[in-house]
Amino acid sequence: MPGCRIFVSGDEAVAEAVRLARPHVISAYPITPQTVVVERISDFVEDGSLKSEYLHVESEHSAMSAALGAAAVGARTFTATSSQGLLYMAELLPYVSGARFPIVMMNANRTLATPWALLSDHRDSLSQIDSGWIQVYCEDAQEALDMIIQAYRIAEDPRVMAPIMVNLDGFLLTHTYEMVELPGQEEVDAFLPPYRTGNKMDLDDPKTVCYAAMDEYMEFHMKQELDMRKAPAVIAEVDRAFGDRFGRSYGGMVEPYRCEDAEVVLLTLGTVTGTARVVVDAMREEGHRVGLAKLRFMRPFPRQEILEIAGRVKAMGVIDKDISVGYEGIVFTNVNSSVCDLASPPPRINFIGGLGGRNISKGHVRGMFGQLLKLAGGEGMERIQFINVGCEHNG
Amino acid sequence: MATNARELTNTEFLYGHRACAGCGGSLALRLAMKVLGPRTFVAIPANCMSAVSFLYPQISFTTNAMISPFPATGAVLSGIEAGARALGFKDYSVVGFAGDGGTADIGIQALSGAIDRGDRVIYVCYDNEAYMNTGIQKSGLTPFGSRTTTSPAGRNIPGAAGRKKDMFEIVAAHGIEYAATASIGYLEDFLKKIGKAARCRTTSYIHVLSPCATGWGFPVEQTVEMGKEAVDCGLWVLAEYEDEEFVLNRKPKEFSCVGDYLKKQARFKHLKEKEVEFITANRDKKWEKILKNWKA
Numbered sequence: 068m069p070g071c072r073i074f075v076s077g078d079e080a081v082a083e084a085v086r087l088a089r090p091h092v093i094s095a096y097p098i099t100p101q102t103v104v105v106e107r108i109s110d111f112v113e114d115g116s117l118k119s120e121y122l123h124v125e126s127e128h129s130a131m132s133a134a135l136g137a138a139a140v141g142a143r144t145f146t147a148t149s150s151q152g153l154l155y156m157a158e159l160l161p162y163v164s165g166a167r168f169p170i171v172m173m174n175a176n177r178t179l180a181t182p183w184a185l186l187s188d189h190r191d192s193l194s195q196i197d198s199g200w201i202q203v204y205c206e207d208a209q210e211a212l213d214m215i216i217q218a219y220r221i222a223e224d225p226r227v228m229a230p231i232m233v234n235l236d237g238f239l240l241t242h243t244y245e246m247v248e249l250p251g252q253e254e255v256d257a258f259l260p261p262y263r264t265g266n267k268m269d270l271d272d273p274k275t276v277c278y279a280a281m282d283e284y285m286e287f288h289m290k291q292e293l294d295m296r297k298a299p300a301v302i303a304e305v306d307r308a309f310g311d312r313f314g315r316s317y318g319g320m321v322e323p324y325r326c327e328d329a330e331v332v333l334l335t336l337g338t339v340t341g342t343a344r345v346v347v348d349a350m351r352e353e354g355h356r357v358g359l360a361k362l363r364f365m366r367p368f369p370r371q372e373i374l375e376i377a378g379r380v381k382a383m384g385v386i387d388k389d390i391s392v393g394y395e396g397i398v399f400t401n402v403n404s405s406v407c408d409l410a411s412p413p414p415r416i417n418f419i420g421g422l423g424g425r426n427i428s429k430g431h432v433r434g435m436f437g438q439l440l441k442l443a444g445g446e447g448m449e450r451i452q453f454i455n456v457g458c459e460h461n462g
Numbered sequence: 463m464a465t466n467a468r469e470l471t472n473t474e475f476l477y478g479h480r481a482c483a484g485c486g487g488s489l490a491l492r493l494a495m496k497v498l499g500p501r502t503f504v505a506i507p508a509n510c511m512s513a514v515s516f517l518y519p520q521i522s523f524t525t526n527a528m529i530s531p532f533p534a535t536g537a538v539l540s541g542i543e544a545g546a547r548a549l550g551f552k553d554y555s556v557v558g559f560a561g562d563g564g565t566a567d568i569g570i571q572a573l574s575g576a577i578d579r580g581d582r583v584i585y586v587c588y589d590n591e592a593y594m595n596t597g598i599q600k601s602g603l604t605p606f607g608s609r610t611t612t613s614p615a616g617r618n619i620p621g622a623a624g625r626k627k628d629m630f631e632i633v634a635a636h637g638i639e640y641a642a643t644a645s646i647g648y649l650e651d652f653l654k655k656i657g658k659a660a661r662c663r664t665t666s667y668i669h670v671l672s673p674c675a676t677g678w679g680f681p682v683e684q685t686v687e688m689g690k691e692a693v694d695c696g697l698w699v700l701a702e703y704e705d706e707e708f709v710l711n712r713k714p715k716e717f718s719c720v721g722d723y724l725k726k727q728a729r730f731k732h733l734k735e736k737e738v739e740f741i742t743a744n745r746d747k748k749w750e751k752i753l754k755n756w757k758a
């Protein structure tokens with residue numbers, strides 16, 4: 068099938084990408100706002116356009132466990148989840164990454180109960196950044212589609228061999244319709260060769276996987292970390308190769324936007340980037356030297372890229388749609404641990420917003436830039452600020 | 463597929479493990495593997511059997527094998543089977559060996575899902591009647607009156623209070639293609655059942671009573687005898703569920719003494735006459751139901 072343009076939601080774009088990536092085994096359990104992905108994939112299996120084994124499992128724990136079993140015999144696998152489901156399968160995340168199985172999972176970012184809420188923030192995925200999974204965050208449906216395809220190539224690269232979680236903001240991206248370029252199957256097949264690995268159980272060469280280790284445990288994980296450090300180069304390489312073939316690339320670990328001569332820069336994750344872009348353009352028109360940097364990956368963490376940007380600016384803001392209660396936003400903590408290596412790091416503000424799907428509007432982003440410009444001008448600012456809240460917060 | 467002592471292969475597929483002397487579970491696994499043969503994928507969750515046979519680099523399985531997460535045996539087996547199917551493998555078996563806790567408690571959801579999907583996997587529960595790997599704690603299959611480290615027998619509590627979930631009937635209630643109970647006291651019967659399970663086209667389940675010298679508290683040379691006596695005194699029943707019917711495999715002419723069986727084990731030493739009578743009465747009730755409803 069040749070490429071074409073289609074009008075789809077983020078969830079549907081993911082399903083289309085999964086069809087193009089041809090996983091052998093798909094196992095999934097429904098949860099809003101991921102459900103459309105598993106429904107569409109079921110349709111593809113039913114109509115024969117995707118020849119995968121589709122397992123209707125009884126929980127997210129089993130969804131990832133079945134993917135683990137399939138990956139253990141060398142199958143390419145896919146699953147998708149969100150929120151409570153991601154936490155329900157949490158036991159499996161280090162299990163899979165420790166076994167070095169390149170499972171690709173879509174996560175529809177949704178907040179965590181309680182209180183129960185359906186809308187999007189990043190508390191679910193960010194609670195799992197230490198699980199050994201690569202984490203990428205998408206801005207729009209096209210990037211989501213492209214990243215599912217790229218994810219398989221990155222994850223299965225023998226230099227990396229790590230599972231990947233592709234994150235889409237729930238509803239904001241999963242349920243928003245956009246025109247999307249759908250690549251042709253032959254092109255995708257040429258970009259993404261079949262998965263071959265020696266890291267599997269094999270009838271011709273029997274092996275044990277997921278064993279126990281006492282003395283070697285530390286070395287296994289040191290090796291995992293050393294390989295993960297190679298991932299940024301592989302991510303950049305795959306991004307370029309994708310660009311060469313399909314004409315779209317995303318800048319690897321971080322996509323800076325109008326950062327060249329910026330005085331202040333705002334760091335974003337996911338769809339809020341789109342809002343921030345518009346604000347940056349408007350404020351540039353007005354003569355303010357503002358820019359933004361879209362963090363595409365949270366693991367591996369784009370330390371180098373952040374250092375380069377931080378070294379050039381007078382103030383830096385980090386939007387966190389999450390909070391590590393008792394401290395600060397999780398992205399902020401990670402950014403801080405990178406920039407503290409600079410001789411004189413720029414002052415920083417953590418903007419915590421969007422929890423439980425609370426809107427972050429252009430006006431709010433403009434307000435953030437206003438605060439950052441004041442900070443750059445030497446004014447003292449509160450280090451952690453809650454955005455768009457309905458109650459007083461006692462600083 | 464040889465399932466009797468005379469024809470069983472001399473090749474070992476599980477050896478060099480670190481199980482205690484007098485371990486019924488490891489005997490069940492070792493012999494089941496001889497029936498299933500070299501083209502077998504094994505998944506074992508966290509339990510005694512994985513703890514004693516998967517310590518890198520001294521791996522005790524010669525076939526393909528993996529440790530599955532404790533709650534996930536059924537799902538991991540499904541995944542292996544789906545992967546093997548999708549990749550076009552031919553002539554292989556997929557088997558899981560989970561303990562009683564890994565089956566009846568934390569793993570019951572994944573097991574239920576696998577049977578519901580009808581994936582072609584063999585699920586073996588080796589039942590040593592407690593969480594042994596973590597130090598003899600009570601599971602949903604610990605029988606009434608049993609002393610464990612979490613059901614201590616003292617003045618107020620006479621050991622475990624549960625009745626031992628009936629996993630065989632729970633599994634059968636799914637409409638599974640084949641399920642059976644077995645005991646390492648009757649090995650040929652067990653092996654025959656493993657052979658039958660291997661020939662199934664969908665999910666099969668074997669529940670094998672596997673006495674544990676360490677956890678039950680009996681001399682290590684009496685393991686097989688203990689497995690026999692559990693059947694002979696009627697507390698454990700050998701049966702099959704096939705073609706949607708329950709079939710009783712062994713009906714002792716006369717039960718041996720329940721009290722004698724219990725008193726040989728440290729875990730039941732504290733039981734008083736009245737508790738032994740209660741256990742015996744429950745046995746009789748169960749048998750009454752079996753004789754009325756099951757094919758003999």
Ligand SMILES: Cc1ncc(C[n+]2csc(CCOP(=O)(O)OP(=O)(O)O)c2C)c(N)n1
Pocket residue numbers: 158487508509510511532533560561562563564565590592593594595596601
């Ligand atoms: C999620 C999870 N909870 C608890 C444990 C701890 N754990 C490991 S083995 C085990 C007991 C296993 O008991 P059983 O399944 O009866 O097998 P046995 O050890 O008796 O052979 C437990 C509780 C674990 N590994 N994973």
Ligand code: SF4
Pocket residue numbers: 480481482483484485486487488510514590594595673674675676677
């Ligand atoms: S504790 Fe029991 S089941 Fe575990 S290895 Fe020892 S004898 Fe076997």
